Amino acid sequence: xxxxxxxxxxVGLALVTVLxxxxxxxxxxxxxxxxxxxxxxxxxxxxxxxxxxxPEVLLTxxxxxxxxxxxxxxxxxxxxxxxxxKRGILxxxxxxxxxxxPLRIGLGW
Amino acid sequence: xxxxxxxxxxxxxxxxxxxxxxxxxxxxxxxxxxPMVPGMAAWGLVTGVAMVKSGLDPWLALLMSLTxxxxxxxxxxxxxxxxxxxxxxxxxxxxxxxxxFVVYSAQWRWYFGHLPRGQRVALSYLAAxxxxxxxxxxxxxxxxxxxxxxxxxxxxxxxxIGWQIPSIVxxxxxxxxxxAWGLGFAGTLALIGLTCSLLVDRAxxxxxxxxxxxxxxxxxxxxxxxxVVAVAAAVAAGxxxxxxxxxxxxxxxxxxxxx
Numbered sequence: 001x002x003x004x005x006x007x008x009x010x011v012g013l014a015l016v017t018v019l020x021x022x023x024x025x026x027x028x029x030x031x032x033x034x035x036x037x038x039x040x041x042x043x044x045x046x047x048x049x050x051x052x053x054x055p056e057v058l059l060t061x062x063x064x065x066x067x068x069x070x071x072x073x074x075x076x077x078x079x080x081x082x083x084x085x086k087r088g089i090l091x092x093x094x095x096x097x098x099x100x101x102p103l104r105i106g107l108g109w
Numbered sequence: 110x111x112x113x114x115x116x117x118x119x120x121x122x123x124x125x126x127x128x129x130x131x132x133x134x135x136x137x138x139x140x141x142x143x144p145m146v147p148g149m150a151a152w153g154l155v156t157g158v159a160m161v162k163s164g165l166d167p168w169l170a171l172l173m174s175l176t177x178x179x180x181x182x183x184x185x186x187x188x189x190x191x192x193x194x195x196x197x198x199x200x201x202x203x204x205x206x207x208x209x210f211v212v213y214s215a216q217w218r219w220y221f222g223h224l225p226r227g228q229r230v231a232l233s234y235l236a237a238x239x240x241x242x243x244x245x246x247x248x249x250x251x252x253x254x255x256x257x258x259x260x261x262x263x264x265x266x267x268x269x270i271g272w273q274i275p276s277i278v279x280x281x282x283x284x285x286x287x288x289a290w291g292l293g294f295a296g297t298l299a300l301i302g303l304t305c306s307l308l309v310d311r312a313x314x315x316x317x318x319x320x321x322x323x324x325x326x327x328x329x330x331x332x333x334x335x336x337v338v339a340v341a342a343a344v345a346a347g348x349x350x351x352x353x354x355x356x357x358x359x360x361x362x363x364x365x366x367x368x
Contacts, residue, residue, distance in 0.1 A: 001193045006169055009190055012200045013183070014176035020207035022233035024214040030222060033215075039351060040344045041212050043316045047343030048209035049238065049304045050317045051324035051336040052181055056297045062328055072294060079298045080305070089302030090144035096298040097151075104291050 071109040075100030129263060134256030138263035141243050142271075145299065149239070149268065150275040152296025156180050157279020158286050159293070163187040167280055174276040178269075179237065180296065182206045185333055198332065205333045208340070213241045219251035220244075221258070232258075235265040242303050312350045316343040 057076045079096030103109040129135050160170035177183050182203040189199045320343035327338035
């Protein structure tokens, strides 16, 4: 991709951000939705976040990681344990990284 | 940005800023958001590095950071730009990664639907995952209340600064920070915490499990379509659980009349 194409793609990506984030805020009146769609909307953000996060932790180049000696796996497990112990997102990040970084940098896991 | 019962609306930008600084809800917005900054900063730093390392000109990387302002879609688009994929493929992939924002926008309408369109668009442009998760926790009643705009805007300012500065540092220091450190994992951990905060009952736990299985099973699909598959599967599971005897939320079961 040359510079101009890349610039075009970036402008397009910015428009995608604006459009997706504001889509149902754009019309003057609320878009009428059947009740089941409204209930379905409750689950969609959670599912989308799970679908983004889980492959980041469990997959390497599209395949399930075959070993427990993986810094991501252990870091995520410690982060999760902290979250359900204290319910704090900052602590989840800090404890997860405190375990992840030595394993990744020190042991190369 | 004016609700009935508020003091007279400030006119100049400077007055608006002063009014925002003194508003108690603005202080709460900042207080709630500050603990999120380290994770956001590490993730922003890595995104900055990743943009330059993928071969993007540093000026274009700066443009991307300042305008696109969406970490997950930026990271999804970079390898496609690097390998010279057609622009429409890059944009389609970003649309799919961003689909969850469309759902958020339906819910932002409950709070900000009464504002003029320009302000509605400006506020929703700033609304990332973290703004959404903290806001619906701070204002669980889906209706406009005084102080909501101040709460949202102050949190959004924290996110903007907490994301853009590390991202720009990452662009500048791209050759100094070894990618092998895997600092981007801080972003993954932040999303893990965010996701867990949405797990509030049996139905949401089961939804998350279904979404996880579907996402891994469908990961090989192009354009990040595994996210769409996971959302469809999880929503279907959620709606099934709400049927009588479905085992989901008791309230939902009790409210529905028998067919």
